Amino acid sequence: MVPISFDRRSDGGCTKPASVVRRTTTPYMFARRVLTIVLAGVILTGCFTGNANGPTVAVWGDSITALSTDAIANYLEPSYGVNIEGVPGATIGDEVGPIAQAIAVEQPSEWIIELGTNDALRGTAWQRSLDTLIHEVSYASCVVLTTVGLNTPIALQINETLRFVTLVKPNFILLDWHQLLATHLAWLQSDGIHPNRDGQSALAAWDGFALHLCP
DSSP states (O other), rough: OOOOOOOOOOOTTTTOOTTTTOOOOOHHHHHHSSSOOTTTEEEEEETTTOOTTTTEEEEEEEHHHHTHHHHHHHHHTTEEEHHHHHTTOOOOOHHHHHHHHHHHOOOSSSSEEOOOOOHHHHTOOHHHHHHHHHHHHHTEEEEEEEOSSSSSHHHHHHHHHHHHHHHHTTTEEEEEEHHHHTTOOOOOOSSSBBOOOOHHHHHHHHHHHHHOOOO
């Protein structure tokens, strides 16, 4: 992807292992996380912000997620305890370990996965990593898999794999970002990859809609 500059500071309120605390946050999210969040008289611990009485959801992705952090948080936090982790340049394989460690520490009840774009761009060997990731998050009550919004052969292969997973696993939901972008190219920046403000808002709204489809 086109390089984008993000704040690489660790999350001040998190309890994650050092190897996990390398996530990207916007200054807005960082300021919120350095404080202990107390909602409805209940302390929201770990790296979750938002509704302390709602289910916890981890949103995990690359620079597309990082750009959309504030929009996703604003959309989901009224109903969920939310942890958003966007890592520019991340591939599926890069995030298997951090996701496993996040599960060990936080065990979110629901997941949204927004990875695969960098695999499609670089031609990395993604199949085994995706299999491992799917296995790791399968415990969750709901997992939303987001398709890659590119038309490269690898992107289409990844998307077909994601569709198959959601057909055979009842707790997995498909968010077809690729299909949405086919009729909403105005959601993208000039690079044709990263969402602009409208695209960020749209991704956040569709994240929320997908979670509402959870069993």
